[in-house]
Amino acid sequence: AQTVTQSQPEMSVQEAETVTLSCTYDTSESDYYLFWYKQPPSRQMILVIRQEAYKQQNATENRFSVNFQKAAKSFSLKISDSQLGDAAMYFCAYRSAGGGSEKLVFGKGTKLTVNP
Amino acid sequence: EAGVAQSPRYKIIEKRQSVAFWCNPISGHATLYWYQQILGQGPKLLIQFQNNGVVDDSQLPKDRFSAERLKGVDSTLKIQPAKLEDSAVYLCASSLAWDRRGYTFGSGTRLTVV
Numbered sequence: 001a002q003t004v005t006q007s008q009p010e011m012s013v014q015e016a017e018t019v020t021l022s023c024t025y026d027t028s029e030s031d032y033y034l035f036w037y038k039q040p041p042s043r044q045m046i047l048v049i050r051q052e053a054y055k056q057q058n059a060t061e062n063r064f065s066v067n068f069q070k071a072a073k074s075f076s077l078k079i080s081d082s083q084l085g086d087a088a089m090y091f092c093a094y095r096s097a098g099g100g101s102e103k104l105v106f107g108k109g110t111k112l113t114v115n116p
Numbered sequence: 117e118a119g120v121a122q123s124p125r126y127k128i129i130e131k132r133q134s135v136a137f138w139c140n141p142i143s144g145h146a147t148l149y150w151y152q153q154i155l156g157q158g159p160k161l162l163i164q165f166q167n168n169g170v171v172d173d174s175q176l177p178k179d180r181f182s183a184e185r186l187k188g189v190d191s192t193l194k195i196q197p198a199k200l201e202d203s204a205v206y207l208c209a210s211s212l213a214w215d216r217r218g219y220t221f222g223s224g225t226r227l228t229v230v
Contacts, residue, residue: 004158035218043205044119045159045221091158095218102147102211103172106158 002027002094006107013082014115020067021077021110023092031097034068034075035104039089048090051075053097079112087114118142120222122208128228134196137225141189141210147171148185149219150193151207159207165191198229 003026013019025034036048051059051068058066063083067076079086089111093104121140129135141148146167151159162181164172167188176183180199185191195202205226211219 033218043207043224043226045207045209047218050218093158103149103161103164104151104159106160108156108158 002029002032002096002105004092004094004105004107006092006110008110009108010111010113012113012115013079015084016081018078018080019082019112021079021090021092021112023075023077023107025073025075025092025094027073027094027096029096029098033095033097034066035093035095036064036066036075036077037091037093037106038086039091039109040087045091049077082114084114084116087112120208120210120220122206122222122225124225125223126226126228128230129198131200131229132197134194135198135227136195137193137206137208137227139191139193139208139210139222141191141208142220145210145212145220146188147211147219148191149209149211150183150191151209153205153207153224155204162193162206195227198227200229203227203229 005024032053034051037045038048049061049064063080065078089109091109092107095104123138148165150162153159162176163183165185183193205224207224209219209221
């Protein structure tokens, strides 16, 4: 079974600075997807960024980018120019690309605090 | 487009009582998911529907949890009887069939069992 590990329960960053959240995963599959979700106090899970395992190029979405190291099974999220609105729980998630169940397997999350 | 709607937003019940949660997915989304998120943990899939059919319910405690999706649209998740350890946020999500881009979550129902 696939597992996702987020080793940083909490992180903090100064407004306008850069922070990196770590994620490692374990799988025997070669084709899969990786996601970072943001969960503010409203509880809704919001997709931040997505990476297909077959793509070597790291995904980027505005201030958010990932460092995907397939051999090391590592998938970190970098937030540049941090804003107060970035404060939330961040979850790393894995999803198989095979048929059948399309469940997301989540890590335990990292609570990000942004200091003004 | 309208998002995934869930109700109620909060629910407090006593142990051994029953409770039901409702989810209305995004129009046209064939796939619907129910996740359980216990405090301090990431969400865990309880059940996945494809239209009316169940694709994955391997982690659903079937002795007390049940779910249905009539007519392939709305879904209801029920717990009967509830236990203290069922206290959690119950998230519903939906996606287009076999959509690899990820799916859209609702805001969840926070259940407290006392």
